[in-house]
Amino acid sequence: MIIGVLSVQGGFVEHMRSIERLGHEARAVRRPEHLEGLDGLIMPGGESTTMSKLLELGGMLEPLRTLVADGLPVFGTCAGLILLADRVLDTRSDAHSLHAMDITVRRNAFGRQVDSFETQLPFGDIDTPVEAVFIRAPKVEEVGDGVEVVSTLPDGTVVGVRQGHVLGCSFHPELSEDDRVHEYFLGMVKQYGVE
Numbered sequence: 001m002i003i004g005v006l007s008v009q010g011g012f013v014e015h016m017r018s019i020e021r022l023g024h025e026a027r028a029v030r031r032p033e034h035l036e037g038l039d040g041l042i043m044p045g046g047e048s049t050t051m052s053k054l055l056e057l058g059g060m061l062e063p064l065r066t067l068v069a070d071g072l073p074v075f076g077t078c079a080g081l082i083l084l085a086d087r088v089l090d091t092r093s094d095a096h097s098l099h100a101m102d103i104t105v106r107r108n109a110f111g112r113q114v115d116s117f118e119t120q121l122p123f124g125d126i127d128t129p130v131e132a133v134f135i136r137a138p139k140v141e142e143v144g145d146g147v148e149v150v151s152t153l154p155d156g157t158v159v160g161v162r163q164g165h166v167l168g169c170s171f172h173p174e175l176s177e178d179d180r181v182h183e184y185f186l187g188m189v190k191q192y193g194v195e
């Protein structure tokens with residue numbers, strides 16, 4: 001399978017390595033033409049407002065919105081999750097979103113004292129907890145009816161969500177050696193590819 005990794009800003013390289021370790025082709029997506037023929041797409045962490053600006057300047061927003069609306073499986077991590085959300089709190093008024101998930105996220109929601117931390121969390125149907133690295137991460141504050149919560153912190157904070165072919169998490173699964181969250185996403189890609 002060919003998995004695109006949005007590579008305009010942020011931590012795209014680690015996502016590409018993870019896809020390659022799992023035996024698939026990772027393609028850096030920088031321009032609209034790189035979106036052609038993808039089986040799935042990853043939107044990495046970084047700075048969502050900067051990414052939003054770069055996607056706008058590069059003419060990528062509409063092609064991305066169309067592809068996701070047409071059913072391309074997409075996985076957003078951290079800033080990538082923010083870019084998928086219908087509603088974003090504590091962002092710039094001119095920041096754009098792909099509006100791919102019926103969720104409300106709050107940027108930088110863990111506060112300065114704990115802006116980065118690492119933990120192990122349950123994720124979807126994965127049998128044991130996965131490694132989760134949080135860096136100035138968003139929290140998912142509301143989920144719509146069609147959204148499945150796939151990961152929460154022990155205090156109940158929602159940090160992983162899925163809506164059909166769209167997956168998102170607040171943390172960085174690509175910053176550990178644990179590729180099982182990517183494997184979970186590839187399972188979604190396979191499922192949607194045969195439909």
Ligand code: GLN
Pocket residue numbers: 044045046047048049077078079080082107108135136137138
């Ligand atoms: N704080 C960043 C944002 O709001 C996200 C951080 C990250 O992706 N690690 O876009």
